[in-house]
Amino acid sequence: MNTAPVDPWLTVLVVGAGGREHSLARAIAADPAVSRVHVAPGNPGTSTLATNHAVDPLDPDAVAALASEIGANLVVIGPEAPLVAGVADAVRAAGIACFGPSAAAAQLEGSKAFAKQVMADAGVPTAASLVCHNDVELAAALDRFGAPYVVKHDGLAAGKGVLVTSDRAAALEHGRGADQVVVEEYLDGPEASLFVITDGSHALPLQPAQDFKRVGDDDQGPNTGGMGAYSPLPWLAPGAVDQVMAEVVHPTLARMAELGSPFSGLLYVGLAMTSRGVRVVEFNARFGDPETEVVLPLLRTPLAQVLYAAATGSLDSVGELEFDDRAAVCVVLASRGYPGAPQKGCRIVLPPDAEDAFVIQAGTSLDAAGQLVASGGRVLVVVATGADIAAARRNAYAHVTQIDFVDGFYRSDIAAKAV
Ligand code: AMP
Ligand code: GLY
Numbered sequence: 001m002n003t004a005p006v007d008p009w010l011t012v013l014v015v016g017a018g019g020r021e022h023s024l025a026r027a028i029a030a031d032p033a034v035s036r037v038h039v040a041p042g043n044p045g046t047s048t049l050a051t052n053h054a055v056d057p058l059d060p061d062a063v064a065a066l067a068s069e070i071g072a073n074l075v076v077i078g079p080e081a082p083l084v085a086g087v088a089d090a091v092r093a094a095g096i097a098c099f100g101p102s103a104a105a106a107q108l109e110g111s112k113a114f115a116k117q118v119m120a121d122a123g124v125p126t127a128a129s130l131v132c133h134n135d136v137e138l139a140a141a142l143d144r145f146g147a148p149y150v151v152k153h154d155g156l157a158a159g160k161g162v163l164v165t166s167d168r169a170a171a172l173e174h175g176r177g178a179d180q181v182v183v184e185e186y187l188d189g190p191e192a193s194l195f196v197i198t199d200g201s202h203a204l205p206l207q208p209a210q211d212f213k214r215v216g217d218d219d220q221g222p223n224t225g226g227m228g229a230y231s232p233l234p235w236l237a238p239g240a241v242d243q244v245m246a247e248v249v250h251p252t253l254a255r256m257a258e259l260g261s262p263f264s265g266l267l268y269v270g271l272a273m274t275s276r277g278v279r280v281v282e283f284n285a286r287f288g289d290p291e292t293e294v295v296l297p298l299l300r301t302p303l304a305q306v307l308y309a310a311a312t313g314s315l316d317s318v319g320e321l322e323f324d325d326r327a328a329v330c331v332v333l334a335s336r337g338y339p340g341a342p343q344k345g346c347r348i349v350l351p352p353d354a355e356d357a358f359v360i361q362a363g364t365s366l367d368a369a370g371q372l373v374a375s376g377g378r379v380l381v382v383v384a385t386g387a388d389i390a391a392a393r394r395n396a397y398a399h400v401t402q403i404d405f406v407d408g409f410y411r412s413d414i415a416a417k418a419v
């Protein structure tokens with residue numbers, strides 16, 4: 001890719017309002033080809049580097065109209081719900097390049113049963129599974145695979161639709177009454193998240209990351225959207241990314257094309273490195289949150305130009321993505337009560353950015369007095385870099401202690417085992 005100075009020519013609209021969108025807007029704004037960044041609807045964090053627009057991210061026509069009005073030549077869709085709602089289709093129909101899959105292709109995330117079928121057809125290694133439509137089938141599936149039980153709701157559930165438990169009654173209860181649940185074989189081994197940028201045929205992997213799903217230290221408590229992350233993964237076998245590209249990504253893209261729903265955008269491959277080899281835990285149709293927070297600060301290749309190439313079917317013109325030879329760690333500050341009912345309205349005072357640490361805003365808003373307050377479950381993400389994971393971790397936790405957020409809590413063991 002040509003990284004020589006260019007006249008800024010790209011106007012980018014980022015859709016969404018969380019930590020991932022703040023991270024994306026930050027990386028996109030740093031691309032020398034970008035003249036303006038807009039976000040719909042964005043949050044107080046994105047307003048520091050882009051123009052926010054109070055437009056419903058789930059309304060395909062409203063997003064397409066906004067993109068036309070502001071003269072966007074690239075729309076980047078952050079979360080899964082707008083993708084499943086067909087926002088990318090509406091933007092493309094308006095003649096504007098869009099980074100994000102069609103509603104049909106986003107079913108790789110929108111339906112666990114669909115994703116399992118695609119993996120089976122494409123010969124992609126994943127947990128053995130059964131799709132159940134009633135409580136009798138559910139009970140039989142639990143007994144077939146045995147404990148620990150893995151029960152997944154079929155549709156979008158913001159990271160909370162999956163229960164992994166050794167308690168058979170709890171597993172039955174989790175799936176009871178659902179139209180469609182997937183019961184799976186339990187996968188042992190550490191997890192890794194691999195982001196792949198694709199135009200439907202060409203594909204470029206980003207640097208793998210690991211996130212921490214459980215709410216409490218030592219992986220205790222319920223699953224969340226993710227409480228922290230780090231990158232790179234020093235324990236990952238050399239060649240693992242190439243193997244996943246060959247055994248998972250390319251066969252999946254080929255199958256999606258065959259089905260008439262080519263997948264173009266970000267394919268998030270959730271992996272378990274099991275004792276029996278690499279297995280796909282899940283696909284997502286968008287950047288992961290909070291993994292994005294650690295992967296993008298290490299990316300050297302200007303992001304917006306790569307996303308534009310993917311959105312316009314010319315990813316083959318882009319070489320391998322380049323990363324800094326450093327490490328990044330992020331720690332999520334969630335609001336008391338998360339992942340159940342989080343406290344809202346707590347005032348927050350942020351420190352200035354440090355040399356190696358900064359704050360990404362996820363669930364924040366401004367109150368009537370213009371003061372920053374918590375308005376979601378995962379509220380802030382402290383991101384730090386360092387020469388290695390130990391240094392990045394120290395920088396992250398040092399910055400966390402500078403934040404004034406009384407209702408906030410965080411895990412104290414993010415990336416601890418990796419050090
Ligand atoms: P998913 O939404 O499918 O990614 O599941 C959320 C989390 O549940 C994953 O990141 C894993 O930590 C856990 N999980 C999902 N499927 C399995 C499985 N088959 N075996 C063990 N853990 C799983
Ligand atoms: N961090 C997990 C996800 O984005 O789904």
